[in-house]
Amino acid sequence: MKKKIMRLFALSTVLTCLLGAADGQPKEGEQYLKLKHRVTGVAPREVAEVFYYDCPHSYELEKPLEEWAAQQHPAVKLVRIPAVWADQADMVAYARLFYTLDKLHLAEKEALPVFQAVRDEGKELTSERTVVRWAATEGLDVAAVRAAYTSKEVDASVEAAPALREHYQVAEMPTVVVGGRFRTTPMLVGSAASTVSVLDHLYHAQPHH
Structure with a gap:
């Protein structure tokens, strides 16, 4: 019974991702989320990655994120923020x-x-x-x-x-926050490559100033 439930859950996740991408555009609430409060003091095209060196998903995202950033013109403002909870030594x-x-x-x-x-x-x-x-x-x-x-x-x-992580309203890592307004994660979209695709969409949807 447990295996059946897990299979159904996995199938529903895949279907959600497929439906969200059916029109070729990531959808808010599915592939990315809008922050409850816009992060103040950041440029519209800032990309902030909240990561942890001992996180496998942060590791998987590192190279694709670097490669994506290197291809952007004008250059993207890529900010890295270590994920910290104060009680985690x-x-x-x-x-x-x-x-x-x-x-x-x-x-x-x-x-x-x-x-x-x-x-x-x-x-x-x-x-x-x-x-x-x-x-x-x-x-x-x-x-x-x-x-x-x-x-x-x-x-x-x-x-x-810790306060900086909270300022970006991040509860999991890695999380990518674009323009202080939207966030996406490998956990949300399924892979590092998919995260970069959603990031690219969000980045280019931001104002050019």
Whole structure:
């Protein structure tokens, strides 16, 4: 009985996606959702990705999102926000890693290497010691990484991270928020590739200013 229910649920999900895409356009409430409150202070064409280094779906979305962003003219304003719930120590630790790399202007370059280390190699980059050791294997400036990791700027960014996630009204990761108005996720549409397709639609529907 349970298997039958699961099969019916899976079928209904597929049918919903197919119906939503039948006219060639993603549909609000199906492939994407409108935020209850528009995020203030963002450009109409800003694309914000709320992600987590130890999330398989965030890993799957990373490369397609990068490739999509590289194809946009004029250049898309791609903002990355580490997903943090204050009571989740690993999320806090990975936010510190992200902001450390961001301070050194390495967050984009090192995104895939971090995902590979965490998701493929099972490394836990959740302490200064493990991060510094990983940085050495990547050929990074270990002293610079150590200084950034313990800096007041990174401390402040990590402390503000949970509120920033809430500001973007995100409850799952990864989530992509377009123009501070609409959000979509792989969980909603079924895959990283489908997420990028919906993102592309939302992005190009935004005003050009």
